[in-house]
Amino acid sequence: MYAKHLICTVVIGFIGIFLITIGASGAEPEQIHLAVTETQNEMVVQWGTEEDTQVSCNSPTEIEYGTESDSLDMSQSGTNEMYDWTTCIHTVILPELEGDTTYYYRVGGTGEWSDVYSFTTHSTLLIADNDIRIGAIADHGTSSNAEETTENMLNADLDLVIHAGDISYADDIGSGNGVGDQRVWDEYQNQIEVLASQIPHMYAPGNHEEEGEPHGFEPYETRFYSPGSSSFWYSFNFEGVHIISLSTEHNYDVGSTQYSWLENDLEAAQDNREEVPWIVVFAHKPMYSSNNHGSETEFRDAMEELLYRYQVDLAIWGHDHGYERSYPVYQEEIYSDMTGTEEEPYYQPGATIHIVVGMAGRSLYDFEDPQPEWSYYREASDYGYTYFTVTNDGLLHYEYLRNDGTVGDDFWITKNEPEEEPEVVIDEEENNNENLTDESNNVSKENEIPPIGMLTTIITILIVSSARKRS
Ligand SMILES: [Fe+2]
Incomplete structure (x- = not known):
């Protein structure tokens, strides 16, 4: 009896240990990507694991990290979430990171760790002590052109x-399957991992992020971290740039939650402009585009006034598959006819410059309508990406690079007031001095005449006097 009980206990024990081992091993981490928070010394790490069910995440959510690739001596755990699909999304926030430092990390947990990846933090200072470079793309997808863009961005x-x-085009229309296809999300995020595991990516929702029932925006909301209370509109400072993500796919009318949030955010950003001088807005549907879909005029009517009131520097959009850059423009009126060269950069151009960057990978649209006056440059013949460099001495340089390596367009903005040209003042003074010299010369010449005249008069008087005496 005792022996039977002992055997049962041992067997149950083995089964328990086996089950625990199975549970702890988890699935292989994939789709590893980074994001930033509102706090400049943090990094968000997210990844996916393929689970057996759509409701239960059995894989651990741990990170080991450190500043030496062979000594991951710090660890952090996080949270995970699922949404009606077998991919579990894990999120860990790494706190109190040093600035300008390379960190090595691996994700997963007991039994199934990823390879070791790395990222380098930017400066933790609000006013940059080094240049920063921010990439901007839209309408990406999983095509070979999209892959080439990603490789070039590396x-x-x-x-x-x-x-x-x-982003991925997993929705009903984008996937071509008539239903939202979550495998497309997995494919996309594995494809972008090579870049997104080392460079943080922040997103704005496009029309293809909204799927039919049952998912809606849930895949987008679950798969991507965003700071603040909304996944659809949020902001953060990245050194000297205040970056705002908006949603053209949700209510933006004057007085709406999103509108009020933007108004408050821009007001605070304006108050902080000495410390963070640049303001950049990005969202999906463009306020200005002369390509296939055209300008999103309802959105523009609602929110453009806020961009103008707070002098937003750049507004970056997607949706139309090509590249287009506007002059500084408000209500279709051009505020500067400069083009922003390196020699003559824009300085307080008076209105926002709008850029459409929808040439990252999906099929390009041809421009069919004539180029409007507010449009400075447009092309839709090549795939590629854009980026802008913000220097520590007040310059912003925006570039569009085609995938063949050539520059499609670029422009400069400066926060430094151009120096007054002093030549005109000097010339006037010199002219005045020259006039004064001439006048003084004339005066002295005139003064020379009276003595000669006087001498002549004296001689004349003497001659006349002498003649009278003789006579
Ligand atoms: Fe779109």
């Missing part, structure tokens, strides 16, 4: 990527 020395929506 060589661009970026600190951050902002993505203005239409």
